[in-house]
Amino acid sequence: MKKYFKEYKPFLLFLSKFIGAYLVLTFAYYSYLGIYDQQKFEVDGFTQIVANQTTKLISVFDSRTHVEPNFTEPSVNLFYREKWVSRIIEGCNALSVMILFVSFIFAFSGKFKQTVLFILFGCISIHIFNIIRIALLGVSMFHYPQYQEVLHGVIFPLFIYGVVFILWIVWVIKFSSYAKKSSKR
Template sequence: MKNTIQQYKPFLLFLGKFALTYLLLTFLYQSYLGQFDVKKAETDGFTKIVASQTEFLLQLVDNNSYTMPHLKEPSVKLFYHGKYIARIIEGCNAVSVMILFVAFVVAFTGKLKNTILFILIGLFVIHLLNIFRIALLSIALYHYPNLEHLLHGVVFPLFIYGVVFFLWVIWVNKYSSYASTTPSK
């Protein structure tokens, strides 16, 4: 048994760090969300920021793009060319994706400075690309409303998760402890 544990120690450490980080960040995020009353259609602040930044980006393309609070549910209505296109809900703010990203980077530990810097840069990249993702999705839905399921359910999630996967590959191969201990070919 001891030999088995020793043999799988790197994997078990990875799994433990990942689970602990993921659960801690998820707990903190859920505690944050708990401050908002869903029954009163209160939208969390970060989702409002994402909606506002998406509105700004869309206004660069069309002056008749705007957002407004949804009165019956905790979301923000998004209008493009003056037409109600979508609602931005808590799940659109990419925080759950960010939590997953951070947990993975922490699990594949690297030098503390590199880890913190990579996490901060990665969170910024994910946030920025999420804003572009929502804006592009809104434009696409305006022009191709019949493709909503494909665009919202497949193409754009693939985009955001693809970016996160790419960041993970960079982290593991360039900055994690694993990268420094693996011989180069």
């Protein structure tokens, strides 16, 4: 048993750091969400920020866009050219994606300063790409409503998870402690 732990120590260390960070961040996130009353259809502040920033991005190209609160569920309705095109819910704010990203980076951590800076850079990048993703999805839903399931269920999730995957690869290859050990060989 001792041989097993010694042989797989790097993997077990990675796994325990990842699970630990993921559980702590998820608990913090759900505590944050608990502040808002779902029964009264309250939307969390970050989701509202995402909805407002999405509207501002779309407005750069077409000013006939706005968001309105949804009074039947905790979400924000996105309108494009005065037509309702989508609802932005808590799951659209990408915070759960950022939690996954941060947990992975923490588990593969390198130098403290580099790790913190990359986590900040990555979360900001994920946020920006998420705003772009939601804006493109909203406009696409207006022009191509018949492709709603493919756009929302396949194309746009691949977009945001692709960004996260690329950031992970960059981290592991360039900055993690694993990259430093590999370059010394």
